[in-house]
Amino acid sequence: MSEFEAAPNAGADRSRWQGETDTFGRVYDVILGVTSPTAYTDIAEIADCSPNAAKKHLDRLAEMGVVRADRDRRPAAYERNEGFLEWQDANRIADDLSVEEILDRVADLEERRSEYEERFGTADPNDVSVFGAEDHGTVHDRMTAVSEWKGVIRDLRLYELARQLAGNDGHLIPA
Incomplete structure (x- = not known):
C-alpha cells in the first residue's frame, strides 16, 4: 500500500491490510484519504466492513473531532476534519x-x-x-x-x- 492510498488495491494487498488492521483502523485509514463528504456506505465498501460498523466508527471519530459528519444527508456523509x-x-x-x-x-x-x-x-x-x-x-x-x-x-x-x-x-x- 503506498502512503497516498487509503486502501490497498486488490488481492494479496487487501487481505494483508485486513489481517493487520482492525475495522476501526481501516475506517480511520479510509477517512484520512477522503477530501469531500462521502457516504458512510462508500467508506464501508473501501474499508471492507459492514455499513453499520463503518457508521459506528465514523460517529466515534466525529465525536473525537477527527471527522465532520453530515447526518442530514441520506446516507450520512463524512469527511476528514482538516483543522x-x-x-x-x-x-x-x-x-x-x-x-x-x-x-x-x-x-x-x-x-x-x-x-x-x-x-x-x-x-x-x-x-x-x-x-x-x-x-x-x-x-x-x-x-x-x-x-x-x-x-x-x-x-x-x-x-x-x-x-x-x-x-x-x-x-x-x-x-
Whole structure:
C-alpha cells in the first residue's frame, strides 16, 4: 500500500491490510484519504466492513473531532476534519522542536512569504493569475511558485500554532 492510498488495491494487498488492521483502523485509514463528504456506505465498501460498523466508527471519530459528519444527508456523509489534522501536525512540531527552533523556522517562513509577496505584488496567492504567461515554462514556474507559496502560508499557521502549544505546556491559551 503506498502512503497516498487509503486502501490497498486488490488481492494479496487487501487481505494483508485486513489481517493487520482492525475495522476501526481501516475506517480511520479510509477517512484520512477522503477530501469531500462521502457516504458512510462508500467508506464501508473501501474499508471492507459492514455499513453499520463503518457508521459506528465514523460517529466515534466525529465525536473525537477527527471527522465532520453530515447526518442530514441520506446516507450520512463524512469527511476528514482538516483543522484536527493541522492541530495534530502542530502538536508533533511542538514535541519535536524547542520554542527557539520553532521561532527560527517561523522567521525563515515569513521571509519566504515576503519574497513571494514582492515577486507577485500581492499578499494573497489566490490573486495571482498563473495562466497570464505566453509560454508553457513560465506558466509551469508560476504554478509551482504559487503552490509553494500556499505551502509556506500553511506551514506558518502550523508553526505559529506549535509555538503557542510549546509556550503554553500543550495548551493553546495560557493556563
